[in-house]
Amino acid sequence: MPAPRTVLLTGAAGGLGTLMRGLLPEHGYALRLLDLRPIDGEPDAVVADLADKEAVREAVRGVDAIIHLAGISLEASFDKILKANIEGTYNLYEAAREEGVGRIVFASSNHAVGYTPRPQGDDPLIPIDTPRRPDTFYGLSKCFGEDLAQLYWDKYGLETVSVRIGSCFPEPTSVRMLSVWMSPADGARLFHAALTAENVGHTVVHGSSANTRLWWDLTSARALGYDPQDDSEPYAGKLIAEQGELDPDNPAHACLGGHFVTDPPIWPY
Ligand SMILES: NC(=O)C1=CN([C@@H]2O[C@H](COP(=O)(O)OP(=O)(O)OC[C@H]3O[C@@H](n4cnc5c(N)ncnc54)[C@H](O)[C@@H]3O)[C@@H](O)[C@H]2O)C=CC1
Numbered sequence: 001m002p003a004p005r006t007v008l009l010t011g012a013a014g015g016l017g018t019l020m021r022g023l024l025p026e027h028g029y030a031l032r033l034l035d036l037r038p039i040d041g042e043p044d045a046v047v048a049d050l051a052d053k054e055a056v057r058e059a060v061r062g063v064d065a066i067i068h069l070a071g072i073s074l075e076a077s078f079d080k081i082l083k084a085n086i087e088g089t090y091n092l093y094e095a096a097r098e099e100g101v102g103r104i105v106f107a108s109s110n111h112a113v114g115y116t117p118r119p120q121g122d123d124p125l126i127p128i129d130t131p132r133r134p135d136t137f138y139g140l141s142k143c144f145g146e147d148l149a150q151l152y153w154d155k156y157g158l159e160t161v162s163v164r165i166g167s168c169f170p171e172p173t174s175v176r177m178l179s180v181w182m183s184p185a186d187g188a189r190l191f192h193a194a195l196t197a198e199n200v201g202h203t204v205v206h207g208s209s210a211n212t213r214l215w216w217d218l219t220s221a222r223a224l225g226y227d228p229q230d231d232s233e234p235y236a237g238k239l240i241a242e243q244g245e246l247d248p249d250n251p252a253h254a255c256l257g258g259h260f261v262t263d264p265p266i267w268p269y
């Protein structure tokens with residue numbers, strides 16, 4: 001596959017989309033933007049719902065690859081998740097197949113395996129082939145997306161890198177995030193590696209920085225050429241002083257998915 005230049009970024013108005021709009025052009029990409037919501041200062045962005053199959057097909061036409069971030073990013077009712085994350089991701093893959101797009105980078109999540117106990121003491125890091133244990137309907141939709149990606153690779157030769165993102169924000173804001181944080185700059189490095197590595201088929205990777213307190217194995221991400229440069233450790237002293245160490249007897253501290261394993265739906269719309 002020739003190196004992609006023009007990349008459709010779905011979910012471009014969101015938190016991660018906004019960070020990536022700032023960082024990915026430095027890696028040489030021309031971005032086409034799509035979101036449900038208009039984006040300030042981006043009059044050419046496609047404002048469309050993933051439910052609108054015609055609009056999605058038009059948006060993917062002519063791009064070399066897609067970074068798929070759009071969707072509901074927290075727990076919500078099953079009906080909402082079904083529409084945005086399950087049907088929406090299906091519509092995007094169908095459009096990509098019909099338009100001959102060669103590769104998608106799919107924003108999966110740690111919540112696809114959120115009930116996995118976090119390593120404690122000398123426990124080994126969580127491997128990338130750990131069994132699925134979604135912690136929410138949201139996490140379940142990410143399992144669906146990964147399986148859809150596998151189907152479209154096996155059946156149609158459309159490649160995907162599914163990135164089980166930990167927490168990608170400018171700074172970690174909780175003690176848990178010290179272990180799963182992905183700095184925005186490392187996020188852009190990982191997306192770049194996922195777009196350019198050869199022969200990925202469908203590859204699943206963990207998405208985080210090289211944190212001192214890492215909970216999961218980054219081998220499959222590094223095999224794409226990802227070389228993380230950041231570590232959450234400088235934030236550790238302040239966060240632990242404010243919040244205390246994780247309590248292994250608290251279910252919301254005992255699993256990879258953190259409070260997603262215990263909280264009710266929190267999507268605001
Ligand atoms: N930020 C993080 O740390 C993590 C993010 N992810 C995933 O990465 C992606 C981006 O996350 P964030 O930027 O944090 O979420 P966000 O909620 O800030 O952004 C999501 C964007 O998708 C758009 N969107 C929602 N439904 C849509 C639809 N039907 N059609 C078109 N656009 C739609 C929203 O308008 C929003 O701008 C999400 O898929 C999320 O599940 C996964 C793990 C961690």
Ligand SMILES: O=C(O)[C@H]1OC(=O)[C@H](O)[C@@H](O)[C@@H]1O
Pocket residue numbers: 073074109110111165166167168257258
């Ligand atoms: O686990 C986490 O920290 C993150 O995981 C996700 O999948 C969510 O989209 C994000 O809003 C959370 O902050």
